[in-house]
Amino acid sequence: MREVRRMVAGMRERAAKHDADGSFPDADFAGLREHRLLGLMVPKRLGGREASFLDYVEVAYHLGRGNGSTGLIFNMHASVTGALAQAPDELAAELGAGDTFFAQRDKLLSDAASGALYAVAMSERGVGSRLSKITTAYTPTDDGFHIKGAKAFVSGSGHADGYLVAARSTVDASVVSQFVVPAGEGITVEPTWDTMGMRATGSHDVHFDVRVSPRALLGGVEGITLLAAQLAPHWMVASYAAVYIGVARAAIELAAEQANQRRLSTMASVRARLGRADAAVASAYATVREAARLVDAADPQSAEWVWRAKLLAGDTATQVTASMMEVCGASSIRRGNPLERLFRDARCGALQPATSDVCADWLGVNALGGDPYADATAGPRW
Secondary structure (H helix, E strand, C coil), X not given: CHHHHHHHHHHHHHHHHHHHHCCCCHHHHHHHHHCCHHHCCCCHHHCCCCCCHHHHHHHHHHHHHHCHHHHHHHHHHHHHHHHHHHCCHHHHHXXXXXXXXXXXXXXXXXXXXXXXXEEEECCECCCECCHHHCXXXXXXXCCEEEEEEXXXXXXXXXXXXXXXXXXXXXXXXXXXXXXXXXXXXXXXXXXXXXXXXXXXXXXXXXXXXXXXXXXXXXXXXXXXXXCHHHHCHHHHXXXXXXXXXXXXXXXXXXXXXXXXXXXXXXXXXXXXXXXXXXXXXXXXXXXXXXHHHHXXXXXXXXXXXXXXXXXHHHHHHHHHHHHHHHHHHHHHHCCXXXXXXXXXXXXXXXXXXXXXXXXXXXXXXXXXXXXXXXXCCCCCCC
């Protein structure tokens, strides 16, 4: 994707300001729209680029090199459009998607190809992304549904054209459904996002008290949400991974630039740190790419590779950016040095769901011959 590579330099120049004031990276998204990348996952018949998951990984990696916050906002948008675009019609029907689903899906995807941006409103305070624990509720009405509740970690909040909202039925509490809620009246953004890293994602709390038409119900029927985590774990788990690997690669590139400027390249310890960092990032990126290749091939082994990819990405980004700060010394801790920002951004990777500990536990249960989705001691993962 040559277009996104050409965007990296400009994104880096703007990233410091967006980080400082927590502002939305408008120019970055203007570039994404210009190159039709908001339609990356959309089928060509609907005006998109019909990318594979491997294609997505390459784009997300380079966005991470430019500005990790932009990459994460884009990731949430792509997780909506990608899950819709890549789910086979037969599978959607098998899961219970109604007759209106396919027209609804095509409208959402064609809007994305025309530049619409989608945000994900799943997580809630106190329960994170575990859909089995959410409290946002919906009630059927004569003309659709009434959705009421609050969501946290909504990247791109206030700038999205639509929100993918998970909510629990007030009629049957065991039923969790998803809705695509258009931006507008009844949606209130509470400016709560004042964080260490990924500040420009604008992942504020968002309050919903909205009435929507039946067309907003994703799939056209209630209660098919919880299966998504197991059927498409690459969008629930690994899609962040490439962004964080891109952040780590940016740290290496910037540390090497600073080391050359300060003539530190004669020091063996500096060269060794850069070399180890390069190998670590290349290895983690290779894992992410292998996971993507297996996802695209519908290989049964893809699930475990997806969890490996997320684990390695979060841990590698943290370790590499810390090491690159040591390459450049005390100057790297000053505000305004891009390595300081990259370290803060990278530190978020291991904490973002699924966390590194959850990924490692999943892989451990799998290695022991158990069911990673059921045999967890900490309760339901989703």
